[in-house]
Every structure is written in C-alpha cells, then in structure tokens.
Amino acid sequence: MMPNWRSVPLPQPFFSEETGAPFRHCLACDRSLLEAGTEYLIEKAFRTVRSLGSRDLIFEYALCLPCYDAVWTSFSEESRQRIEAYFSERIDYEGRARRLLHDKAADPRRWLSHCVVTGTAAEDLDEYQVVGLCEGDRMLLAHVPCLLGGAAMDELAALLSTQTLDEMGGFMQDFFPSPPGLEKDVPPLIFV
C-alpha cells in the first residue's frame, strides 16, 4: 500500500507495555501481525502524575488496517470530515513526512517528544497517546509515529457527533470493559 515509505525495525516505545514485546495479534480479529505485508496501527494511551514522575498505561492495542477501516467507516460522515479537517489544519503532514524521511537518526522516539497538534512537550502533558503505523516487524515513517496530548484529544472529541462518540465508546467498551480511569471518551485510532 505504501511502497515508498521508509521503515525502521519496530521501536521499543511501540512494544506492548503488558508483554514487553511487539504486539502479535489484532485486537479485533486476532490475525497475526508480525508477518511481512500485514499493516496495522498501534495506539497506546498514558496518564502521567508529574509530581510523582509516574506514567500509567490507560490502554494499548494493535489493530489491523481492515479492522481499523471498519471502525473508521462506522463513524458518521460529518465526524470523519471534522476529524480530517482538525488534523489537516493543524499539522504540516508533508513537512513532517519529509523530515522523517531525511532524519538520519531515524529514531521514532524523537517524533514522540511533543504533541503533534499543540507542540506541548510530552513531559508537560497529563495525558497523551502515541500512534504508529506498522507493517510486520517494521514501523513505517510518514506523518506518524506521533504523540497526541490530552488537550488536543479533548478538542477533537468536542467536535464529534454524539453518534460517533457512542461508536467510539462502544468500541472501547467491547475491548476494554472496565479500563481504569477511562471515564470519558478517548478517541481511538483517529489519526491515520
């Protein structure tokens, strides 16, 4: 699908926090992810307590692209347009992809240092998500990987229809029935 994208070996920040190893299966359909040619998204959400210097995982998962597409197309047309507009107005996709392509260090952690929307440093965020796009045991470098802070997620959620928020809530509830601290809607997989 994206033959010209640069890729790097799957970096440690995108390993499962639970297992300390790469995600092996799609959250929704359980297909194996680590074979060449299998594209999937990884999303991990954290809450931090800066005074304690601690970071708690809220949720994490990997979702194959067909399953991601199914979630995305379940959102209302209006919400999808708003999501796309929100990001395209705030992110220089091309510049970001170009810099990633030419980043000699090719260290995806450098792309997780600040919120991609607000520019707030990760260490100053109370809540954030990281999102990455992978193929087999490689991570693709384009406008993702990226980090999205809580303020941007809240702004985005405020733009969405009740129907879409219900869809997102339903998705999360299906897979994370009682996620600690997830009392509000956290938009999943909205970025790619």
Ligand SMILES: [Zn+2]
């Ligand atoms: Zn799947």
